[in-house]
Amino acid sequence: MPELPEVEVVRRGLERWTTGRTAASAEVLHPRAVRRHAAGPADFAGRLAGRTMLAPRRRGKYMWLPLQDASSEAAPGEALLAHLGMSGQLLIGDPGREREKHLRVRVAFADGGRDLRFVDQRTFGHLMVCDLVPDAFGGREGGAPALVPEPVAHIAADPLEDAFDAEAFFRALRRRRTGIKRALLDQSLISGVGNIYADEALWRARLHWARPTETLTRAEAARVLEGAREVMGAALAVGGTSFDSHYVDVNGDSGYFERSLDAYGRRDEPCRRCGTPIRRDVFMNRSSYSCPTCQPRPRRARY
DNA sequence: ACGCTTACCTGACGGC
DNA sequence: TGCCGTCAGGTAAGCG
Incomplete structure (x- = not known):
């Protein structure tokens, strides 16, 4: 993917x-x-x-x-x-x-x-x-x-570009009435993030995927952004993530980041921070992985 | 206009 | 053995 x-x-x-x-x-x-x-x-x-x-x-x-x-x-x-x-x-x-x-x-x-x-x-x-x-x-x-x-033209800059505007991203999140993961997957707000790295960024930021974006603080938004930058940078350094034979480079070789994932695909495996088994939720007809302890469900959730 | 759902597509896999 | 349902998920059209 x-x-x-x-x-x-x-x-x-x-x-x-x-x-x-x-x-x-x-x-x-x-x-x-x-x-x-x-x-x-x-x-x-x-x-x-x-x-x-x-x-x-x-x-x-x-x-x-x-x-x-x-x-x-x-x-x-x-x-x-x-x-x-x-x-x-x-x-x-x-x-x-x-x-x-x-x-x-x-x-x-x-x-x-x-x-x-x-x-x-x-x-x-x-x-x-x-x-x-x-x-x-x-x-x-x-x-x-x-x-x-x-x-x-309608795709926002990605977080590894100099042109990425973190303040504009934060303001857009506050204007939206949706959950943070849905916003991360919206390429018109921030591009390049898919299901895998969205889960990884949220795990790093210790935020639940259904957290309403309009309640995010500037510091929380910065944590999400930093998490996305760190995890994508680390994945890039080892050639990307491969779950099957689909993702390969131009020579047909796979990357090695799958072993470094903290949330995605780790259902029932212990959280690398606190040991709590990682949970899998169905959201947008796809899987979301998160730690029940580090990423507690917000009282008001948005899907 | 915005938030959200659905269609698109093939192969692997589990259950019976 | 084979058939069927489910799952994988990025994008954009379309709905309300």
Whole structure:
């Protein structure tokens, strides 16, 4: 389940293997993989052919590769945007290797070297070519607002970005009438946090997932933010979290953070702070893990 | 307008 | 052995 650290690991892999290379052709093997590319698979492939991929960028769980025309020095106005969804993988390898069972899109390069493949069992992920627009969330680059893909324009900065505005995040929480975990999963408030790291951040902050956001103090909000930054930074340092074969880097290798998780997936196992068995609640049709002692349920809960 | 629910999708797994 | 229900969950459309 790729969240920010896992996407960043993939972004770094792409940075090494695709930067400066020119796409020769793209093959869409499953139209659902490019469903958000409104003009269709043929247009998607046409917009990639002949264009050079610049250094990949990321915000939250989205990543993109700015596309430059071979014939032009002009700054890129479009990008190849990728979201891995639940099970998406971007893989780099020998073009002659066997086709993966869930291969959805393949991009061949003009240099004839390693190709780029989008493999996605559950097809929640997608690729598209889209316009770049000025960032409304404060990202800067070279003295001007940074450019982000149009579909990313409504996604808030992630907590590992310089542009992330902690005070604005706190004010937004106080305005909301919802629970803290729901807010952490809302990518328009803070991006990059998914179910796993939301539970980990809340465990670190010692807050229950149903805590009403409008009652959070500035100090509590800061604890959540610090927890998210710490846990995602630590996960990134060891290559991300892998629960199954779904999340891998561009070479197909898994990360090692699962063994370091304090809450997620640890039902009935002892809390690493106090020894109380970790509980599992069903919330938003998914699991929430927390410590009954360190993270007591608030008297007024919001779901 | 906002908060919340639902649909989308495939494979693993447990129970019978 | 095989069938069926459940679970995994990010996103955005759609509902009230």
